[in-house]
Amino acid sequence: MLFPRLRRLVRALPMLCVFVCLCVYAQSENPPTTSLEPNYSEEELRILAAAERVESNKAKLEALDAAYKKSSGETSESIVLQRLDTYDSLIKELREFTSLVGDYKNGGGTPDHLLGDFNEEMLNTGRSLRADIRTYLSRYNENSIERDTATADGLRSYIFDNRLLDMGFRLLSEYVAVIEQLEFSAAPSRRFLMSEVPLRADSLSGQIRLNTERLNEAKALLSIKKDDADVLEKQRLATEKQESDTHSLLLIIDIAEKLELDVSRYRQLLLRTTGEISADLIGSNVLSGLFYDWWISVKQSVGTTLANFMIKAGVFLGILLVFHGIATLVSRVLLRSLTSGSVNLSVLMQDMLTSMTARLIMLLGLLVALAQVGVSLGPVLAGLGVVGFVIGFALQDTLGNFAAGVMILVYRPYDVDDFVEAAGVFGKVRSMNIVSTTVLTIDNQTLIIPNSKIWGDVIKNVTAQKVRRVDMTFGIGYSDDVEHAERILADIVEENEKVLQSPEPMIKLNALGESSVDFIVRPWAKTEHYWDVYWEVTREVKMRFDREGITIPFPQRDVHIYQQSKD
Known part of the structure; x- marks a missing residue:
């Protein structure tokens, strides 16, 4: 039994060897992928994803270019608008890609092994972008031969061609920045921009001067023919064209400054024509992408924004x-x-x-x-x-105060430093504005009174006149000599240097009171000496009456006590 089994095993051995060899060969042809697959970090994966998005936008542009060559009419313009949106998206992705690669390099990484064929494709892209600009320039020049920008259709065609050129120059400028930041040579594209950007700036400058002349002509015509529909339409079209050319020139100025070209004369032209002081303008994008664009390019734009703000603040x-x-x-x-x-x-x-x-x-x-x-x-x-x-x-009450202030200024019932009595307040006028008057009372309190309160009340101006009469009353006893007292009062008034001789003072016996014979004494004095005369004369009268034996009566009461006996 053993030998038959052994003979069968020997006969199967060659087939087993062939099977093992095939398995070994198959394993050598298909090694495990996990052992050789590169292990990328999160930062490297972000760079690769950004590169894929750039490639995706490029592929979309190529497809749109192919469709554009086969289209015409409105379809052609629609494709161009799609290209504009795709160009904006490509610029965003290029900025993000450049930022990621720059951060990776700053961290000590070497991105060459990540980029692969991307570098070569980017270098070839410059040639395509330059060809696009030449095509746009040729289209612009051909259309300019018969185009009249003073008409709505001509202006629409002009603005459309300008947008194409703006798109081309802007994208090529971004492309140069990306390539040079990746430390590759973008010399052909840089030379192209160095030669074409000044020509584009000169062309736009000429258009802006032409627009200014048209606007001045329209303004002169409107001064003669007011509300003329044709002139108003020409003015509107010239204004719209001026805005478009100004926007394009600002974009070209931004590109020229990155190329270190002299743009001072273009800025002077904008200052003379628009009257605005501005350094650079951020490219227009849809609102949803503005914040994202700013976040990616904040390091590049913060210097320009700050300079623009400082210039405007300084001029302001x-x-x-x-x-x-x-x-x-x-x-x-x-x-x-x-x-x-x-x-x-x-x-x-x-x-x-x-x-x-x-x-x-x-x-x-x-x-x-x-x-x-x-x-x-x-x-x-x-x-x-x-x-x-x-x-x-x-604020109707405030307007009432304003009106009252105007009336006070016109009719001048009082002035600064006058003593007035108005609205239940007596004091010296310190100042006045259009709604209120500030009064300083005799006891040094500052009161602010609304003008409507003053104008609606009786105004008593104590110091309006330069000369005032001082009214005083003095009483003597019934037993005193009237003529003697009258001479004493006249001497006191005459001896006071602050009493005016003209008008003549008045001294008269005025009343026979219950307990006194009353004299009125009314000298005249300058307004500023009023109280000095009042106090000095009163004091001197008391002292002279005492020396001359003249009594000054005062009310007396006699109290009588009656006692009644108890009887």
Whole structure:
């Protein structure tokens, strides 16, 4: 039994050897993939994903290019618009890819093994981009021969061709930045930009000058033919074209600055034609992509944004300082003119006119400064009108104070440093503005009174006249000599240096009272000497009456006590 089995095993041995050899050969031809598959980090995977997105956008552009060559009419324009959107998406991805590769290099990594054929494909892309720009330039020149931008159709065609050129130059500029950041040579594309960008800038500068002339002509015609429909349409088209050319020139200026070209004359042209002070403008994208674009390019744009802000802030503050100096100078000249003898105005009116003039000049300076930094004054003024209406309706009492202040300034019932009694308050007027008056009472309290309260009440101005009469009353006893007392009072009044001789003082026996014979003494004095005369005369009368034996009676009461006996 053993030998038959052994013979069968020997006969099967060659077949077993062949099977083992085939298995070994198959294993050698298909080694395990897990042992040789590269192990990428998360950062490397992000770089590869970004490269794939760039390739995807490039493939989409190639497909659109192929479709564009076979299309015509509106279909062709629709494809071009799709290319614009795809170009914007490609620029986003290129920026992100460049940022990722730069961060990877800064961390000590070497991205060459990740990029593979991507580098070669990117280098070949420059040739395609330059060819696109040449095609757009040829299309622009051909259409310009018969195109009239003073018509709506011609302007639409012009703006469309400009968008194509803007797209091409912008993408090639981004391409050069990406290639050079990857430390590859983009010399052909850089040379192309160095030669074509100045030509494009000169062409746009000429268009902007032409637009300015058209706008000036339209403005002159409108001054003669107001509301002329044809002229208004030409003005609208010229304005729209000017905005398009300005946007394109700003884009070219940004590209030229990256190439280190001199753009000072182009900026001067924009300053003269638009009146706006601006360094660079961020390229227009849909709102949803603005924040993403800013986040990717924040390191590149922060310097330009800060410079633009500093320039505008400097010009804004400079204009305000100039107008502040003008306001100060005009206020001084105006105050000197108002205080001259030829002009009879109250101090309140002088202060109000000078302060209001200075404020109006500063308001004008603020409007000029806002206009120079690019703020549109039309909506601002319209907004102020609406806000003024709302505030005026809500602050009716304040407007009443304003009207009362104007009436006080016009009729001048009092002036600064006058002693007045109004609205139940007596004191010295310190200052006044358009809505209130500040009064300092005799006991040194500061009161601010609304002008409507003062104007609606009786105003008593104590110091309005330069000369005042001092009214005093003195009594003597019935047993005293009337003529003697009268001579004493006349001597006291005559000896006081602050009493005026004209008008003549009045000393008369006025009344026979219950317990005294009353004299009235009414000398005249300057307003500023009123209280001095009052107090000095009163004191001297008491002292002289005492020396001369003249009594000053006062009320007395006699109390009588009666006792009644108990009987």
